[in-house]
Amino acid sequence: MSQPKPRLERIWPLLPGLAALLVTTLLLLAMGTSPIDAYSAMWQGAFGTSARVYSVLAFLVPLLLAASGLLLTFKAGLWNIGIEGQIIMGAVAASWVALRVQLPAGLQIPLELLAAMAGGALWAALAGILKTRGGVHEIFGGLALNNLAILFTNYLIAGPWQPPEGGSFRGTQPFGAHALLPLFENSRLSLLSLALAVVAFAGVALVLTNSHWGLRLKALGQNARSAFLLGVSSNREMLLAMAVCGALAGLGGGVRVLSWFDSLRQSISGGIGYLALMVVLLAGFRLVLTPLVAFFFSAVLNGSITLQLRTQLHSALGDILTGVLVLLVLLFGNYERVRRAFRRRRSQADG
Amino acid sequence: MHKRLIVLLTLAALLLAACGGAGPSGEGFTFGMILVGPQNDHGWSQAHYEGGQYVVENLPGAEMIVFDLLNPADKPEATLEGVVDEMVAQGATLIFTTSDEFEEDTTTVAAKYPDVVFVNVSGDDVLTGEAPANLSNVMGRMEEMKAIAGCAAALTTQTGQLGYVGPLINHETLRLTASAYLGARHCYETYRGESGDDLQFTVSWIGFWFNIPGVTSDPTEVTTNFLDTGVDVVLSGIDTTEAINVAGQRAAAGATVWAVPYDYLGACDNAPAICLGVPFFNWGPDYLAIAEAVVEGEWSQSWLWNGPNWDDLSDLDSTSVGWLNGPGLSEEAAANLADYISKLASGEVAVWTGPINLQNGTPYIAAGAVGSDEEIWYLPQLLEGMQGPSQ
Numbered sequence: 133m134s135q136p137k138p139r140l141e142r143i144w145p146l147l148p149g150l151a152a153l154l155v156t157t158l159l160l161l162a163m164g165t166s167p168i169d170a171y172s173a174m175w176q177g178a179f180g181t182s183a184r185v186y187s188v189l190a191f192l193v194p195l196l197l198a199a200s201g202l203l204l205t206f207k208a209g210l211w212n213i214g215i216e217g218q219i220i221m222g223a224v225a226a227s228w229v230a231l232r233v234q235l236p237a238g239l240q241i242p243l244e245l246l247a248a249m250a251g252g253a254l255w256a257a258l259a260g261i262l263k264t265r266g267g268v269h270e271i272f273g274g275l276a277l278n279n280l281a282i283l284f285t286n287y288l289i290a291g292p293w294q295p296p297e298g299g300s301f302r303g304t305q306p307f308g309a310h311a312l313l314p315l316f317e318n319s320r321l322s323l324l325s326l327a328l329a330v331v332a333f334a335g336v337a338l339v340l341t342n343s344h345w346g347l348r349l350k351a352l353g354q355n356a357r358s359a360f361l362l363g364v365s366s367n368r369e370m371l372l373a374m375a376v377c378g379a380l381a382g383l384g385g386g387v388r389v390l391s392w393f394d395s396l397r398q399s400i401s402g403g404i405g406y407l408a409l410m411v412v413l414l415a416g417f418r419l420v421l422t423p424l425v426a427f428f429f430s431a432v433l434n435g436s437i438t439l440q441l442r443t444q445l446h447s448a449l450g451d452i453l454t455g456v457l458v459l460l461v462l463l464f465g466n467y468e469r470v471r472r473a474f475r476r477r478r479s480q481a482d483g
Numbered sequence: 484m485h486k487r488l489i490v491l492l493t494l495a496a497l498l499l500a501a502c503g504g505a506g507p508s509g510e511g512f513t514f515g516m517i518l519v520g521p522q523n524d525h526g527w528s529q530a531h532y533e534g535g536q537y538v539v540e541n542l543p544g545a546e547m548i549v550f551d552l553l554n555p556a557d558k559p560e561a562t563l564e565g566v567v568d569e570m571v572a573q574g575a576t577l578i579f580t581t582s583d584e585f586e587e588d589t590t591t592v593a594a595k596y597p598d599v600v601f602v603n604v605s606g607d608d609v610l611t612g613e614a615p616a617n618l619s620n621v622m623g624r625m626e627e628m629k630a631i632a633g634c635a636a637a638l639t640t641q642t643g644q645l646g647y648v649g650p651l652i653n654h655e656t657l658r659l660t661a662s663a664y665l666g667a668r669h670c671y672e673t674y675r676g677e678s679g680d681d682l683q684f685t686v687s688w689i690g691f692w693f694n695i696p697g698v699t700s701d702p703t704e705v706t707t708n709f710l711d712t713g714v715d716v717v718l719s720g721i722d723t724t725e726a727i728n729v730a731g732q733r734a735a736a737g738a739t740v741w742a743v744p745y746d747y748l749g750a751c752d753n754a755p756a757i758c759l760g761v762p763f764f765n766w767g768p769d770y771l772a773i774a775e776a777v778v779e780g781e782w783s784q785s786w787l788w789n790g791p792n793w794d795d796l797s798d799l800d801s802t803s804v805g806w807l808n809g810p811g812l813s814e815e816a817a818a819n820l821a822d823y824i825s826k827l828a829s830g831e832v833a834v835w836t837g838p839i840n841l842q843n844g845t846p847y848i849a850a851g852a853v854g855s856d857e858e859i860w861y862l863p864q865l866l867e868g869m870q871g872p873s874q
Contacts, residue, residue, distance in 0.1 A: 183568060191560045282698050286690060290652070290874075302584050320562065392562075398691070399698060402559025433560040441548055441569045 177438025194384030201377030214274025216405030222382025225251025252382015509545030534766025630666025686871030
């Protein structure tokens, strides 16, 4: 590692990004739209007014919380795809407190946020127990639990938490003002939640770089069997990593119901958990890149709203840009692997 | 001119603006159209989109900004308020929010932009007094068209079993599903001489206006299940076309089944041979009248529940809702259906004539009485004789 990297290797991580931009640009040209107009609309939509910036930050909060949690589980070698359900159960738990518990100001919101973390942690621990006790791989357990969480939300909205005027299945009745996070300048952004997300990310960074627990997770992730032989209790560490990740994701779900919306809605997460998985994959599990990529995703998705309204193009363009980007990075982002594959091809061709 | 007059009457105040001469110019006028589903769904959302296009065609110079798929499953990053902010920034002075899902958010955002006119489709905030002065509600009076749909199904079924693919349960979907049942029962008794009690009418709610994988039940599976259990005519109450698609595939494989789609004039195209007809919304004329009133500065708040042009249920320049016979309807059934339609048109027969009991047996409309608008709009349950959940 002390050798200076060759030039190609140093700029390599940028190439998938440029390639994704190129693909999107070609797509725009094929649709008969000026790419400059399109990207300018996207920029305007993300940063054009202060309201747009607040919206980008507000959407960033649950995304960053979930991505921070995933850094832990990935480090432990776990594919916590159940993160979507953990966000949802956090939202459900926070909604329960908001709807059913009346506390003095100053206690209400902390309890809601704690409940959100507990809801997410519990759901994640379930996936963890299914893995450690039942031998169910966390991907399959997680997917099943995601569906269960969605069904549970639907049941609550259509059943016991139906608004008094009858259900439209859109959501519960709005929570009382005392139960909602204070919003910044008429936006959907809660500064408190943004601060919590930053603290959560910093905490995860600290754990991973500077703690004994971080080392144990790393050992577990790299080789579960030898970690066990070295005295790392793999089951306990796995469960703990899952629970902490679930708590952060659940907090994100709480923020969704307490600030982005004002009630529990169906599809309360709408895939933010899967987005967070893409964020961490795109960041290559790297700490510093994760919040930047999360911010980039939030900006692109918010920008694509304005893009659609200005250009009347298909609304999935933002999704396409991020999707192509992740795909290219996964395929070609690792310079070493690409070089090896290239050499293998060449030696086969020569032989 | 006669047809035009009928609409003018039904649209009363709004259309006073429209009949003053050659019609206004839409130069410099921009309006927003917010859709809950995709704009090409051959169903609910496309019907609104084409209503918007009708405005663009008939109000020269008018511009439409469309935003589709605004729902938290498809676009977790988008809010109605954010979309409206951008539309207003682009100069929109009239914004249609075309779903029941948008009702509350529309009320909130309308208060934020008091100089912009908002029209929430299918809501009742104007009726209940919650709406700010710049918000109207509009809905097509679809009940009779649904009764015609039910009649066509009852005239055709060979097994005596009808299946209704419903969206979610609210007042609107309850009254529309019940209307289809009342039409079916009436025609089963009147034209086929059978007992209405022998007609089996089952409702299955998928949970939302259209399929969201993992969230709703899958309308394709619901329809398949109907057809596997003896139902031979499926009626759709959802925004999209799965019912007719599945029935079409079954028919192509030799089964004797039919379908009645919903919402969109062109929905029969998905499987013409087995399509009995389609009850559709035709938003164009109402949207045009509203847009013209806004352009001329004569718009005022209203709650519109506009019905069909009974003289011609498929005249797209006049009718707010309509019915179009499908190629799958037999000649005999078509004749009986025409008779039913003419009796509805003349008032000789009313869909909501008592005795009508709720599903739990509670009398709702007395024998001989006809349900009032309020009783129909706020129907609390399915009706006696219908199978399927009411809540």
